[in-house]
Amino acid sequence: MGARTVGIAMSGGVDSTIAALLLLQKGHRVHGFHMLLPLPQSDAQCRRTQQIARQLSIPLTIIDLRRSFTEQVVTPFINSYQAGITPNPCIYCNETIKFGLLAQTMLQQGMHLVATGHYAQIHDQQGALFLARGIDQGKDQSYFLARLTAKQLQTALFPLGTWTKKQVYAQAAAAGLQRTNQESQDVCFLTQGMATFFANHGFQEHPGPIVSTDGRQVGAHRGIWHYTIGQRRGLGSPDKTPWYVIRLDENRNQVIVGKQEELFTGRCSLHSLRWTYEAPPLPWHGLVQLRSRHLPVLSELTANGAGSWSLSFAAPQRAVTPGQFAVLYKDNRVIGSAVIDKDKEAL
The missing domain is CATH 2.40.30.10 (Translation factors)
Incomplete structure (x- = not known):
């Protein structure tokens, strides 16, 4: 691949920082893009990204996606939990925000390719592009990118796909980059915890029964959104052996629990x-x-x-x-x- 104009999503973390550095080392014209999102530490994250862009001597554009992120990621997340469903908001964000609205903005501003710091690869199979696992098995993020379409993959670029996390940290140290140890969260808007998140969004306690799979009431819950399948803590188990959440019934407002084998x-x-x-x-x-x-x-x-x-x-x-x-x-x-x-x- 010859030198291209590449837009890279920058969060202020080590992964996107090193991804940008690798693109520069390959001779690409690199332009950073930072998403302004409705997050508790949004201002600090933005300042950190601006500092890194200055260190790398690349331009940085800040895109305000707070409203779109709320509508397309946060609100569906809330609705799912109210229905007793455990969604994966990161997958929806990658599809609709990062490689949706953000990527569209990059391409409209003259970028040839859209890069991120994900640990994934793109494989060409006889002209067809497929998302593939990153070589670092412990960091592979192909699962989170699985909803990307063939069209989105045509302009996507993952510089860290053939790198390990250990190599990324070593590269950051060798380059003398500062303040790049910030790690992204699994769900970025839940940094204060689920209970605080739901309380901030007006959730009221909705008590109901905890019921065993054979229909016996064995406890009480404060609201089904506090629970997910496989959860063990917070059940007030009726005996000394572990109990787990087996399923959630939003119609009866019940948390159904059972033993490990169930x-x-x-x-x-x-x-x-x-x-x-x-x-x-x-x-x-x-x-x-x-x-x-x-x-x-x-x-x-x-x-x-x-x-x-x-x-x-x-x-x-x-x-x-x-x-x-x-x-x-x-x-x-x-x-x-x-x-x-x-x-x-x-x-």
């Missing part, structure tokens, strides 16, 4: 299935990742009809959570993704 299931239903390119013949067999740090499992995908698909696992999986994404891989390439449906009652 967390495992051999299948789940999916909706909103999206393939990167053409849909393969069904049944499809391959590796599926159910959470960001989940060990991929060999699975079979079949169609249920009416926008629903069934995913069967070669081995039972723990805490399969409605609202999370099932990401489908062929080797290390993402070929599709779907949302886990709320059908636990039928399993």
Whole structure:
């Protein structure tokens, strides 16, 4: 690749900083872009990014995406939790904000490519571009980028895809860069914790029963949004052996709990299935990742009809959570993704 004009999303953290530095070292014309988001430390983060841009001697444009981020990421997150669903807002943000509105702004301002500090790669398979895992298995972020379309991948660039986190830290030290040790959060708007977040958004306590899978009331909860599948803490267990959240019933305002073995299931239903390119013949067999740090499992995908698909696992999986994404891989390439449906009652 020859020298290009590259826009890079900069947060003030070490990953985007080193990604920008690597682009400069390759001779690209680099322009930083910082998203102004409705976050508790937004002003400090912006000042840190401005300082880094000065250190790198690159221009920096600040884009105010607070309203769009609230509408497209935060509000759906709140609505999902109220419905007893555990969403993954980072995936939606990457699709609609970073590689949506931000990328559109970069391209409109003359950028040829859109870069970020994600640990992922793009593989060219006979002219078709696929998202692929980064080589650092502990930092791979292909799961969070799984909803990017083929069109979005055409202008995407991930300079850290072939780097490890250890190498990134070493590069930062060697370059003498300051204030680059800021790490991004899993969910950036939850830095003050879930309880504080919901309280700040006007959530009132909505008490209800904690019920065992055989229908016995074993406790009480303050609101189903305090819980997610697989959770153990905060249940007030009725005996000394551990209890876990098995599912959430927003219609009855119940938290259903059970023992460890009840967390495992051999299948789940999916909706909103999206393939990167053409849909393969069904049944499809391959590796599926159910959470960001989940060990991929060999699975079979079949169609249920009416926008629903069934995913069967070669081995039972723990805490399969409605609202999370099932990401489908062929080797290390993402070929599709779907949302886990709320059908636990039928399993």
